[in-house]
Amino acid sequence: MIEPEATLAAPAHRRDAPHAPADPALEVVIRPTPGWRAVNWAEMYEFRELLGYLVWRDVAARYKQSVLGPAWALLQPMIMVVIFTFVSRFLSIPMPDGLPAPVVIFAALIPWTMFAQGMPAAAGSLVASINMVTKVYFPRLFLPFAAAAVFLVDGILTLPVFGLLLAYYGVAPSWTIVFLPVFYLLTLIAALGIGVALAALTAFYRDFKHIVPFLVQIMMYVTPVFYTIEPTIPARWRPVLALNPMFGITDGFRATALGLPMPWVSLLISTASALAIFTAALFYFRRSERLFADHV
Numbered sequence: 001m002i003e004p005e006a007t008l009a010a011p012a013h014r015r016d017a018p019h020a021p022a023d024p025a026l027e028v029v030i031r032p033t034p035g036w037r038a039v040n041w042a043e044m045y046e047f048r049e050l051l052g053y054l055v056w057r058d059v060a061a062r063y064k065q066s067v068l069g070p071a072w073a074l075l076q077p078m079i080m081v082v083i084f085t086f087v088s089r090f091l092s093i094p095m096p097d098g099l100p101a102p103v104v105i106f107a108a109l110i111p112w113t114m115f116a117q118g119m120p121a122a123a124g125s126l127v128a129s130i131n132m133v134t135k136v137y138f139p140r141l142f143l144p145f146a147a148a149a150v151f152l153v154d155g156i157l158t159l160p161v162f163g164l165l166l167a168y169y170g171v172a173p174s175w176t177i178v179f180l181p182v183f184y185l186l187t188l189i190a191a192l193g194i195g196v197a198l199a200a201l202t203a204f205y206r207d208f209k210h211i212v213p214f215l216v217q218i219m220m221y222v223t224p225v226f227y228t229i230e231p232t233i234p235a236r237w238r239p240v241l242a243l244n245p246m247f248g249i250t251d252g253f254r255a256t257a258l259g260l261p262m263p264w265v266s267l268l269i270s271t272a273s274a275l276a277i278f279t280a281a282l283f284y285f286r287r288s289e290r291l292f293a294d295h296v
Contacts, residue, residue: 039282044139054146059153073154074161077109084109084226093227096260100169106162107254108225111187114155115246116220118148118188120212122195126203126292133292140289141282144199148191155184162257174259183253186271190245193278200281200288219244224251229263242266245274 044051063072085101087093095104122144126133129143166173194215202208223246229238242248248263248270255262 039141039286040139044141047139047142050138051142051146054142055149055153058146058150062150073157077106077113077158078161080109080113081106088226093232096228096230097258099171099258103165103169103171103258104228104254105226106165107257108223108250110155110158110162111183111250111253112220112223112225112246113158114151114184114187115191116216117154118151118191119195119198120216121147121151122192123198123202123212124209125195126199127206127209140292141196141285144192144196148188148195151191152184152188155187171258173257176256176259179256180253183249183256186249186274187246187253189278190249190270190274193245193274193281195281196285197277197281200285200292203288203292219246223247224254228254228260229266230261238263238266239269242269243273245270245277249274 081102084105088101095101125143125147198208198212222241222244229251248266251263252267
């Protein structure tokens with residue numbers, strides 16, 4: 001066993017008194033705190049390098065031993081564009097301002113793909129990292145945060161492909177595209193809000209890992225990906241559907257990229273819903289955190 005350096009360098013009078021209490025300055029005791037706890041942002045900032053390492057580890061593992069590598073981040077939305085374009089034309093879904101369906105759909109697929117992949121990854125992050133959770137102390141929130149952030153990288157990689165698609169159809173992006181980082185952040189918050197809550201629940205009840213795919217599938221149909229809020233969704237249903245965080249965020253992302261009218265009511269409701277879920281998930285995660293090592 002390797003003794004701490006401080007013990008080896010202890011003063012002589014400490015060696016002569018083996019039963020004397022140790023210097024409190026040399027001991028760090030970590031005890032679980034019961035009840036509801038806020039996030040310790042200072043601690044997370046102190047461990048920030050670990051978060052960067054976890055994100056890099058997950059990005060490398062995602063494309064390890066893959067022939068196409070990061071190209072998979074581009075292929076999936078492109079394939080989905082083809083499928084959803086066929087569906088929209090089959091159902092005669094109108095496109096706003098006469099824009100080509102592939103352009104309208106691809107703009108919505110960028111945030112939706114980030115959410116549909118990042119949320120399940122965050123939900124399963126604790127169970128997937130059992131060894132880390134049980135053997136070493138670190139801010140446990142880093143696991144779902146890193147798992148979801150990987151797909152934020154994928155979302156950024158798809159922007160050049162979206163630009164090529166705009167050029168192919170001769171569609172000029174709007175100047176409002178400069179606000180896209182806001183929608184990337186909102187998408188990440190929406191994915192983490194549900195993902196962090198499900199990560200804590202999955203640590204205790206493995207049934208939730210089977211629920212996550214169904215939840216993603218259901219949310220896809222109530223999220224305007226292959227259709228738009230205006231004019232497809234009746235006005236009376238929009239406030240209810242906007243409780244789904246991705247409802248207003250996805251259409252807002254599209255409106256920002258293409259210069260379409262912003263669905264302000266739906267966007268504000270969805271943003272408030274995303275922030276409320278995220279805040280509640282953080283508190284629930286912190287309350288349950290002290291029991292993770294005994295259940296994962």
